[in-house]
Structure formats: C-alpha cells, structure tokens
Amino acid sequence: MSTSSATVTRRSLLMLFAGAVALLGIVTMSGWLAESTGHYSQAVGRMTATRVAAGTLLSQLQDAEIGQRGYLLTGDRRYLKPYEAANEAVNDTIARMRGFAEGDAGASAIVERLAVLATAKREELAETIALMQAGRRDEALAIVRTGRGMRLMDDARRSLADLIMPADAQLAAQLAALNSQAGMSRWVATLGGLFILLVVGGAVWIVLHHTRNLVQAQQAIQALNDSLEQRVSERTVALRRANDEIQRFAYIVSHDLRAPLVNVMGFTSEFQEGLASLRAHMHRQPAGQDDAMAAEARRVANEDLPEAIGFIRASTTKMDRLINAILVLSRQGSRTLTLEPICTRALLENTVASVHHQASELRCVIDIAGSLPTVVSDRLALEQIFGNLIDNAIKYLDPARPGRIEIRGYAEAKRQVFEVIDNGRGIAPGDHERIFELFRRSGVQDRPGEGIGLAYVRTMVRRLEGEVTVDSILGQGSVFRISLPESPTLSLQRLADDA
Template identity: 50%
Template sequence: MPIDKALFSRLTLLLIGIGFAALLAAGAGLVWQVETTRNYASAVSSAQEVRVTTLRALSLLQDAEIGQRGFLLTGEESYLAPYHAAVEALPQAMARLAKLVLEDGGRPGPIAELRELATAKLAELARTIALQRAGERDQALAITRSADGRSSMDTLREMVAGVEARSAMRLAARSAGLEANGRALLIGAALAFVLMLAVTVGSAILAVRYTRELEQAQAEVTAANAGLEARVAERTAALAAVNEEVQRFAYIVSHDLRAPLVNVMGFTAELEAAVAPLSALLAAAEAEAPGLVTAEARAAVAEDLPEAIGFIRSSTERMDRLINAILRLSREGRRALRPEPVALDRLFEGIAASLRHQLDAAGASLEIAPGLPTIRSDRLALEQLFGNLIDNAVKYLDPARPGRITILARRLAGRVRIEVADNGRGIDPRDHARVFELFRRSGRQDQPGEGIGLAHVRALARRLGGEVTLESAPGAGSRFQVILPLEPPPMPTPSPEESPR
C-alpha cells in the first residue's frame, strides 16, 4: 500500500534508532572488552610477580641450607655468608609473597603454612650451626642427614610448587573468562552487524517505495545518494580516527600513568620531609613527659614510617623507570629510520669512548678487530643496539678474572655478522630465549636494570632487517651475534603495533 510522508518519517526514525542502538551496543562492547583485556594483563603481571617472589623465597631457603652445609663440612664461618643473608631477607620475601597472593585472589592458609615450615627449617639450620660451634659436629651432621632434615626441604619445594600451580590455575581461569568474553563480544558484534544490515535494507526498501510515489523521484534519489555519500565519508573518517587512537593506545596508557605516579612521588617527598619534625616533636614530648611516649610510638616514628616511605619511594622510582623505558621504546619505534653509510670501526670506537668510565671502573678491556666493514643503515639505531650489548657485557663481567670484551665482524652474502663476545658470568641455556623478552632477566639480580635492554636490541635488529642470536653458558661468557644487511631493506615508518613495547 502507499506510504504517506508521516508514516515514512516514523519508520525512518524507528530504523535510525534501532541502528544507533546497535552501533552504541557494539561500541560499548568494544570498551568493555578493552577494559577486560587490561584487567587480564594486570592479572598476568600479578601471577608473574607471585611466581618470581615464590622462587625468590625458595632460593633464599636453599642459600641458607647451602651456607649451613658448607659451615658443617669446613667449620669456617665464611661459609655462613649465604645463610646470614637468607635469614635477613627471607621475612621480607615471605611478607611480600603473602601480600601478592592475597592481591592475586589466593588464600592466606597455604602461605601461612609455608611461612611456618620455612621458620622451622631455619630453626633446624640454626640448631645445627650452634652444635657445630659447640664442637658437636657429628650430632649436627646427623640432624642434617636425617629423614626429617631432607623431607622438610622437599615439603617446602612442594608447597612452593603448589603456590605457583594455584596462581597458574587462577590465571588460566581468567584467560578462559577473557576468551568467553571475546566470543560473547564477537557474537554481539555479529548480531549488531546483522541488525544494522537489516536496518539498512529496510531503510532502502522504504526509500525506494516512497520515492516511487513522489513526483520528483529523480531529484530526491540524487539528494539521498549525496547524503549517503556524506555519511559514508564521515563514518570512514571516524573509523580512521578511532584506528589511529587504537594504534597509539600503548603510548597513551604509558604516558597517562605518569600523572598519578608523579603525585605519589610528590606526596612521598612530603612524608619524608615530615619525618624529621615529627621525630623532633616526639623527642621533645619524651623529654617533657616520658610517660606519654610509648615504645610503639617511638618505633613507628623511628623505624616503621621511614621504612614504609623508603619502600614507597623505591617502588615508585622503579615504576617511573619502567614507564620511561616503555615511552622511550614507543618513541623509538615511531622514529623513521634514516639509512646512511656507517663505518663500523668508528661506530664502535665512539661507543667505547662513551663507556670508557665503566670499562675502567670494571678493570675491563674492549678489543675491536681491525678491518670492520662499512654498511648502510641507521646510525642512531646501530649505536643504541651495540651500546646496549657492550653495556650489558660490562655490567655482567666476572669479578674473579680480568674482563675482556671483543668485537668481531665477518662479511656474508650481502650481509655482515657482528659478534660482541665477553668472558663474563654467562647465561644459562634455558634462559637464552627469555632474556630477549621485555622485562625478563636471567641470573643474579645484583645489577640495576628493568629487563628492557636486550628486548630493545632484538627489536632494533629486526627493524634494521637483521636478527640477533646468543651463545652462552654459565662461567664461559656470552657471545651475541648480530646479522645485518649491507644495504638497508625498505624501511617504512612503523605503526604503533609494530613498535617495541
């Protein structure tokens, strides 16, 4: 039947409302999924912290046992250094583990049981050490060799494995929830698409039927097409803007984290400044009326408050370093590469000059093989790549022997292989892959760093059209091989998704 103007208007408004509702639902679903993904990323970080702290606690217990056994076997007090260090650091590690497990959604019971067993183990070690010092070496060794002495450590390992397993299970459950949310969002988006398609088809049918009944059909169709093209252009521009925002997501998140962090650091400084007058006030009160000042108040002002402030400051400083590193990597990933001829011998001489102070302080030598080739590449990227490798080599030299770092290069077919080798501590083969991952480190954590350098090295090598590999073993040093083209590949400016994060 014919469609009058009022009915056509009502139907059009209805269809537009349905389409807008579907589009709004799809947008809300996208925001919901982004927030869910961020929460999942936080859960992954929390689970990783639980794992690292759990392994740290177990490592401290093992260090304590190693020190005790060395002392029982030799009777020399120097062997107790790992034991004393572990006894001092273990309470803080256990407290942090309990806090992380609770924040991760775990139960406090297993952690309390683990703490009790760890305390009992340290008491057993202290008892054997006391017997050794008293000349009862045989009795101390008998306790160490007993089934109880062995089983307690095995039980600790099992409990540590249980804590890790439960954390992994919680993470797996969150991962399953994330996948379910993704499927739900996909189904919802498909339904929204079908609904919008139906709205579009219905609108087109109504428009065609209505325009056939009008005297100026051709003029109205032309106007409708013009309006449709304008809406398509607007939506295309809007989608392009949204896509650009999504591409800058990692950069924006890292940048916006700085504002609350700066506030926390500022208030921490104010708390630090307040400690001195508070201490003076407490001292004056104690001098005037000793009975008014309790031991708890003295401990809170003299010990607890400075300790808490120190912990907050160290944590915020570490977070500030991480955010700065992420921003630096993001900016570097956005920078357009500028290939130019680079003489590798002069490049490494410049890097050596910039690191001369660190080399001299470590008592290390840097040997650059003669005849290094010239390649066409981005000079700044090369300086950052090899500067990171040499800086790492200096930091992780073995103090037991003079440090030696060598730079070699060999031409291949259209490529060059550059080796940075050292005689430092070395890296366990099991960690060869993980050291190139962001925020991952290997071996003793006795050097400053956030686990970003080697991840940046690999990202730079790949942007330059090459690759980096590692050969290393504990005590045998490390050899990093960087293979780069002699001539640069096409180097488009990367999008944020391609930038290292």
C-alpha cells in the first residue's frame, strides 16, 4: 500500500471513529433524556389523574346530596336519579384514587380518610331517604338539621384539598423538570448535529481528495475488462477442447481394454471346450482303476477347473459391463441435445408402460399423479433419466409390503420439479450422495447392477442444466427429485450445437 493510500485510510478510520463516538454519545444522551422524560411524564400523568379523580369524587358526593335534598323537599322520586347514579360511581372513583396514590404513604392515608368520609356521608343520605320512603319525613329532616351531613362534606373538602395541594405542587415541579429536559435535549441535538456536520465535511474532503485516484483505478479496470471477454472466450474453447479430449480418451481406453478382454473371453471358451473333451476322455476310464495322480487329475477336471473357469467368466463379464458403462457415458457426453417442447405426462406414460409387466409381477403400482408441467428439453435424455429412476425404484422394492411408486411434478421459481417417490428399502443417510458416484452402490448388494444408473442420471440432468437430489429414510422409501429449467438457456443451446 502506498503512503498516500495509508494516510487516506488512517484519516478515514479517524473520521469513522469520531463519528461513531459522536453518534454513541448522542444515542446515550438521547436514551437518558427519553427515559427521564418518560419518568416525568408518568409522574405528571399520575398527578393530573389524581387531581381529576379528587374533583370527580367531590362532584359525585354533591350530586348525591342534591338528589337527597330534592327528594326530601318534594317527595318526587325523580330527584333520586342523581343520587343513585352518584352513589354507584363513588366506589369506582375511590378505587382509582387508591391506584394513583399507591407508593405514596401520605396520599394513601388521605384517600383512606376520604373513603371513610364518603361511606359515612352515603350512610347519612341513605338513612334519610329510607325514613322518607317509610313516611317518616319529619325524622328525616331532623337528621338533616343536625348538620352531620354538612360536617361530613366539609371534612371531605378539606381532605380533598390536602390531597390536591401537594399534587399541584408536584405537578408544577414535574413540569419544570420537563421543560429543563426539553432545553437539554435541544442543546444535545444542536451540538450533536454540529459535530456530525464536521465529520461529514471531513469525510467529503477525503472523498474529493481520493476521487482522482479512484478514477484512475477505474480506468485501469476498464482497460482490463475490455480484454476480459476475449480471454473468457479463449478459456472456454480450451475447456471445451479438454472435455472433448477426456471423452475421446475414455472412449479409446475403453476400446483398447475391450481387445484383451475379448481375447481372454475367447481363450476361456477354448479352455472350457478343451476341458469338456478332457472330462469326456476321463469318464471313459473306469474310476476304480485310477491311481492317486489320476484321481487327483479327475478331481481337478471335475471340480477345480470348472470353478476357476466360472470365476474367470464372471470377472470378464463384469469387466465387460463396466467397459460398456464407460463407453455409454463417453458417448452420451458427445451426443447433440435436441431441444423441443415435451409433454412429460405422455413421456412418463410410455416409460411406465414399458415396465408394466415387471411391476405387475412384483405387485407394484405405479401412479402418475395429477397434471404434469411441459418442459423444453431433450426427449431421449428425459426418457433415459426417468427410465433409470423407475427401474431403480422397482429393483429395490421392499418384499415385505406391496410396492407403490408415485410420480408427480410441479412448477417452482421458474423451474419444473419432478419427484419419483417409492416405498422401497430406503437409503442410509450416509449414502445419499454416494449413490450418484460411478460404480458406487448402497445397502445389501443382492440385486444385479454395476452402480452406473444414478451416475448416468446425474450426468444427463446436469447436461440439461438441472439437478437431482434424494431424500430417503431407511426402511420406509425414497424421493428422487429432479429440478429442470422451464426452458434451456442460450449456454445450453450453444453447448448442444458445439458438442
């Protein structure tokens, strides 16, 4: 790194650090101010609610007293409606006041005194109303003339004043504190804004100072990009040639391996024919006349040599299948893809029909579920892909239960997904990726095969710009999932044309 770049980097880091510190300070101070403001606001709200509740209680007691006086003077029960409404609401008002005064011993004592006075006042009112309703109006008025109700109301007013005056004082103090907090918030915002402007100004200066170097670097990058496409094209051609050479090498090696294999198979046949002649000659000699060497020769001709020839034939047959598999894969890589719209349901119905007899013998039901999407792809490749997957599902059915294979498809994120689902043996979790490797198999090897089917499927699916995966639970079944593009890209078409 040059000295200039190092200097710019250090200045940028310093600016970022200063800005981060400023922002952290502003955020911390703002949080503290917000918390304090919230505390003050809660206190103001509680004081205001306490004051309102006190006024409401006094008004309710006065309404109850007015209703009582009107009823006693007129005897008209309509005057009792304000009394009854106020009498019912007093308890709720006192309960609210207790909640507002919670945590404040002085205020709680005043509220409890108000509750006692309110109860006594309502009892006095209720007693006079009951006497009036019993026709004893004079007795009711006599109670009123004693002045007990007036004294109770005076005591209630004094208690309310004792509650309201401290509340007013606290309210004034809290409002003053709120104003102070607001002034402090303005100062914090102003100073923080000025500091941030300084940081931004320094950052702009650094950016303008460094812009010239960036422009020069961009020009150099543009010069490199101008030649990038040509280099990519050249490397693509080189990779394609290397791939063609690998395919030709695989074909040549497989072809050259077949020549000595054919010789071994031919000489094995001649050896078996000579052994048959030898055994026929030995059978013409009575076994009882054999000496020890003749008996050993007879045993070798009848037991050891046929067994050895069987091993040789089995090995050469397996090697022949492996060579054929390599030839198939090498030829498939060079086959030209023919892209066309394909009705996958019709294609799968033909594939299922070709294995119907085999599936019926194994009591296996193959179901193509619902409607399937149409894709633009290579027909032969799809036939081989689905054919291998269905053959594989039939091959590894669980004999303990009736087999069932379901094929379904759906569209997902501009791709077409197909699933081949079976209830067969299943695949161990550690083999989910292994089974797609060439000549690799999973589980008990009690079915014929060389482990090339799924490797071939993955090769073909990838040529179609798709992907194949498996989800499986051992002993329950497997789901092979193929994801293909709705239509091939230009790169797939170009590779098909150049193959």
